[in-house]
Amino acid sequence: xxxxxxxxxxxxxxxxxxxxxxxxxxxxxxxxxxxxxxxxxxxxxxxxxxxxxxxxxxxxxxxxxxxxxxxxxxxxxxxxxxxxxxxxxxxxxxxxxxxxxxxxxxxxxxxxxxxxxxxxxxxxxxxxxxxxxxxxxxxxxxxxxxxxxxxxxxxxxxxxxxxxxxxxxxxxxxxxxxxxxxxxxxxxxxxxxxxxxxxxxxxxxxxxxxxxxxxxxxxxxxxxxxxxxxxxxxxxxxxxxxxxxxxxxxxxxxxxxxxxxxxxxxxxxxxxxxxxxxxxxxxxxxxxxxxxxxxxxxxxxxxxxxxxxxxxxxxxxxxxxxxxxxxxxxxxxxxxxxxxxxxxxxxxxxxxxxxxxxxxxxxxxxxxxxxxxxxxxxxxxxxxxxxxxxxxxxxxxxxxxxxxxxxxxxxxxxxxxxxxxxxxx
Numbered sequence: 001x002x003x004x005x006x007x008x009x010x011x012x013x014x015x016x017x018x019x020x021x022x023x024x025x026x027x028x029x030x031x032x033x034x035x036x037x038x039x040x041x042x043x044x045x046x047x048x049x050x051x052x053x054x055x056x057x058x059x060x061x062x063x064x065x066x067x068x069x070x071x072x073x074x075x076x077x078x079x080x081x082x083x084x085x086x087x088x089x090x091x092x093x094x095x096x097x098x099x100x101x102x103x104x105x106x107x108x109x110x111x112x113x114x115x116x117x118x119x120x121x122x123x124x125x126x127x128x129x130x131x132x133x134x135x136x137x138x139x140x141x142x143x144x145x146x147x148x149x150x151x152x153x154x155x156x157x158x159x160x161x162x163x164x165x166x167x168x169x170x171x172x173x174x175x176x177x178x179x180x181x182x183x184x185x186x187x188x189x190x191x192x193x194x195x196x197x198x199x200x201x202x203x204x205x206x207x208x209x210x211x212x213x214x215x216x217x218x219x220x221x222x223x224x225x226x227x228x229x230x231x232x233x234x235x236x237x238x239x240x241x242x243x244x245x246x247x248x249x250x251x252x253x254x255x256x257x258x259x260x261x262x263x264x265x266x267x268x269x270x271x272x273x274x275x276x277x278x279x280x281x282x283x284x285x286x287x288x289x290x291x292x293x294x295x296x297x298x299x300x301x302x303x304x305x306x307x308x309x310x311x312x313x314x315x316x317x318x319x320x321x322x323x324x325x326x327x328x329x330x331x332x333x334x335x336x337x338x339x340x341x342x343x344x345x346x347x348x349x350x351x352x353x354x355x356x357x358x359x360x361x362x363x364x365x366x367x368x369x370x371x372x373x374x375x376x377x378x379x380x381x382x383x384x385x386x387x388x389x390x391x392x393x394x395x396x397x398x399x400x401x402x403x404x405x406x407x408x409x410x411x412x413x414x415x416x417x418x419x420x421x422x423x424x425x
Contacts, residue, residue, distance in 0.1 A: 049422040050382075056412045057375065058359035062405040065357040067350045069288060070394035071281035071325065075299075077339045079245060079271035087238040088261040089113030091254055096267060098251055102243045108267050109254070111239045120236060123229035130225045134218035141211045148207060152200045159193045166190050247271040248338060270339040277309065277327040279345045283318040285394070288349040290314065295327045300342040305334055311347060352391065356399035362413040366392035373410040373417065374403070382410055382421045 093110040096102060166186050173183045251268040254260060277297050281289070291311050299305040307329050315324040327345065364370045370389055373382035387402030403409065414421075 048418045048420075049424045050417070052379065052423045052425045054412070055410055055423070057408050058361070058411045060356055060358045060399060060403045060405055060407045060409065062356050063354070065352040065355050065391075065393075065396065065398055066348060067288065067352070067391065067393040068395055069281050069285045069347045069349055071279040071345050071347070073277055073279035073325075073343055073345060075275045075333075075337065075339055075341045075343060076278045076326075077247070077270040077272070078274045078276060079247070080250070080339070081244065081269060082265040083108060083241055083244060083267045083269060084263055084265050085111065085238070085241050085260055086262060087111065087113060087116065087235055088264075089116075089239065089259070091256050091258050091260065094252070094254070094256050096249050096252065098249050100249045102247065102249060102269065104243055104246045106243045107240045108243060109241060111241070111260070113235075113239060116232070116235045116239060120229070120232040123225070123232040127222070127225040127229050130218075130221045134215075134222060137214060137218060141214065145204075145207060145211060148200070148204050152197065152204060155193065155197045155200060159190070159197050162186070162190045162193055241266060243267075243269055245269055245271050246273075250339060272333075272337075272339070275333060275337070275339060276312065276329055277343055277345060279325040279327060279343075279347070280322040281325060281347070282394075283321050283323055285349075286314075286318060286323045289323065289325060289347065290349075294348045296346045296348075297327065297329060298344045299334070299337060300344075301334065301336065303334075305337075307331055307333070346394075349393070352398060355390075356403060356405060357396045358399055358403070358409060359395065359411055360392055360397040361409060361411045363415060364389060364392075364397065366390065366397060371414075372403075373414050373421065375408040375410065375423065379408075379425070380423055382417075382423060384417070384419050 089111040090113070091109055092112045094108075095110075096106075096108050102108070166183075169178055169183050169186055172178045173180060247269045249267055250270045252266065253268075254264070254266050260266070277295070279295070279297075289311065291313060293311040295309040295311055297307045297309060299307065308331065309327045309329040311325055312328045313326040325345075325347065327347075361370075361372050364372070366389055368389065370387055371384050372387050374385045375382050385402060388400040390398030390400045392398070
């Protein structure tokens with residue numbers, strides 16, 4: 001019995017020693033893990049962090065970098081004009097409003113001007129008076145001409161008879177039937193008659209010239225009166241201003257009852273036959289723009305219609321930080337399109353082959369060095385990196401050095417970030 005107890009005591013001690021050893025090992029391992037965890041936690045607490053969901057990221061690409069400039073604008077009609085009134089007065093009726101479609105020569109409004117009607121009546125009266133005076137004067141001249149021609153005809157006939165009588169008297173004188181005194185008296189009388197007829201013929205010629213001159217003068221007066229009447233009637237047509245082209249009413253600047261003067265602009269009409277695009281782009285892209293560049297215009301319609309075109313003109317000066325670019329569109333426009341419809345446009349200014357490029361980060365300027373944050377492969381950290389950038393466009397910027405294809409960079413504003421940032425997902 002005593003021998004069994006002597007044998008069992010060492011085994012119990014051994015068991016206890018082994019348990020003690022394992023306990024010590026477990027404590028040491030836990031201490032090591034606790035130290036490592038504390039170090040990692042301490043490091044994490046010290047490193048600034050940012051929420052990954054709030055970041056905008058971009059990938060570095062390699063290939064052909066197409067330089068695109070984006071802008072906004074609107075469709076601009078090729079033909080657009082203000083219709084002005086040629087006459088003053090009070091607007092009685094207004095037939096059109098903004099948004100209405102009008103045909104060429106369609107009446108836009110009605111103007112009332114009593115003086116115009118008075119001028120027409122006076123012009124008609126003056127024409128009637130001129131015509132009556134001309135008729136009366138023509139009748140008087142015709143009567144005088146008839147009387148003068150009748151007298152000349154009578155005197156010519158009498159002269160002819162006197163000439164024949166003188167020839168007969170000459171034979172009688174030769175036969176001593178009549179006296180020489182009688183013959184000479186008849187010859188002198190014939191001479192006087194000839195002079196009288198010649199005088200009457202000269203008077204007739206002068207009368208006809210004077211008559212023609214008076215007729216021309218009367219015709220000129222009538223023509224002038226007709227011209228005044230036509231002008232007065234033209235003013236009555238001006239009382240109803242009409243559209244000078246087919247299109248849409250863009251603006252109306254007058255109201256019924258308003259008193260306007262001659263030359264007042266009353267309505268603006270835009271033609272729908274052909275339209276271009278007026279695009280506004282940032283002044284920083286001004287040096288890259290030139291006529292002939294391709295343009296893609298997206299219409300603000302339900303179907304987002306895309307039209308192609310060409311840069312036609314670039315404004316030489318900028319206004320309010322924007323450059324005006326006029327583009328000529330190709331192809332037919334949808335029927336629902338109207339002038340001044342908002343559009344977004346992309347202008348292709350060039351292409352750089354075999355280069356690195358990335359979407360433009362915030363606060364980065366072209367053709368100089370800048371700092372961006374490169375995200376590691378596990379998307380856990382972002383490290384500040386110096387990068388040399390090149391040419392920039394609206395949707396990207398060229399990378400000359402500092403980045404590699406496939407790397408991810410932060411595009412968001414990082415102006416207040418530290419050297420290294422922890423990304424919390």
